[in-house]
Amino acid sequence: MTDRDPLYRRHRFPAEIIAHAVWLYFRFPLSLRMVEDMLAARGIIVSHQTIRLWAEKFGRTFANQIRQRSCGRLGDKWHLDEAVISIRGETHWLWRAVDQDGFVLERLVQSRRNAKAAKRLMRKLLKGQGRAPRVMVTDKLRSYDAARREVMPGVEHRSHKGLNNRAENSHQSVRQRERVMKRLKSRRQLQRFISIHDPIANLFHIPRHDISASHHRQLRAAAMNMWPEIARI
Template sequence: MSSSAAKSLYAGYRFPAEVISHAVWLYFRFPLSPRMVEEMLAVRGIVVSHESVRQWALKFGQEFANRIRQRLPQAKNKWHLDEVAIKIAGVQHWLWRAVDQTGMVLDVLLQSRRDKRAAKRLLRKLLKRQCRAPRVMITDKLPNYGAAKREVMSGVEHRRHKGLNNRAENSHQPTRRRERQMKRFNSPRQAQRFLSAHDQIANLFHLRRDHVTAREHRAARARAFEAWANISGIAAAA
């Protein structure tokens, strides 16, 4: 990102890019409320209101997530799909999520139904975003996946087994933590907007610890921080 682009991104804000970027990173990276982020900044001598943190998250979260999506490597060819129930304002909704075999979140889609039509919407969104079909699709035994796959990507191998789909089921855990911290989502639109940004930012810092040395892990983490600096415009503004 050029220096002029970074300046235009933060134009009109009285806080420097470093503060805004750090606040947005804290909010999406960890299960923190805006008030908690406010306090974490205050301990560093930065006085900012929790409402400012919330507005920054709304303004910059999706923008940064879109830039991360453009930078991440292409998804692997094995996709795990799963859906989980979420209550919003007392009404049950279904959060559909797809991850690849490395645990990278491909996309999320909040819907009011858990039927064939909802499964087709997810598959079509994935194909449009990824620009290719997977080699293998792994799901639980919900029959709607098979019916949707036959119409959208019939040539893809489909494996149905609950035990095989632990990777997708585990990917819901950060959402559950955030849901508790936020005392449930206020609306479907808010949930979709938040999770779309949250999962992509989590992807950037999805650093595996198994089968790597401490030095390799620290090097990967440093690269993720460097990428975040470029994505959020800190590097260009410095």
């Protein structure tokens, strides 16, 4: 490529191959070695370490662009939840917030499951979304209400275990990746991965309820057409 995008300069592989490798890694629950094998099956010989570097460098750029495009377009009903994560034998908590359609709004790995941790998530949510929600839905953890009274006192809060399945389901992608990777090396590694993974997953997340198969295919095609634009290929 004689006029390749500055983002890809000094990389010997074409932009299309790099973007495709990043897409495979974050779009599906694949390990780096699995992506390496899938590229090798097409005659593209690249090491899994190189794919890791691509995922960190280019994935972050792609994720930032997706976040900018989706700013202000996500829902006003926030579902918050926390899931326990074991990292090198130590207990951590993955706090997540999704909207009513299942799009991930925010994610935060913390070592505590208390009101201080809940407040940190809510403040990050408000900063990222630029507005408070219409309603907030959580499980029965009392820390949420304590944090809400301080951070978002005017927001309606619904606390019920059965109402929060949407947020609980959002942890599945991390659970799948955890199994593929065998183990998580550090809290920083997990935070870095989900900060890239979730925006890319949002781009290809298409709610299946109340839409026809043809409409679903149209939305999927629109997401696939947007990816080359985001990846600058």
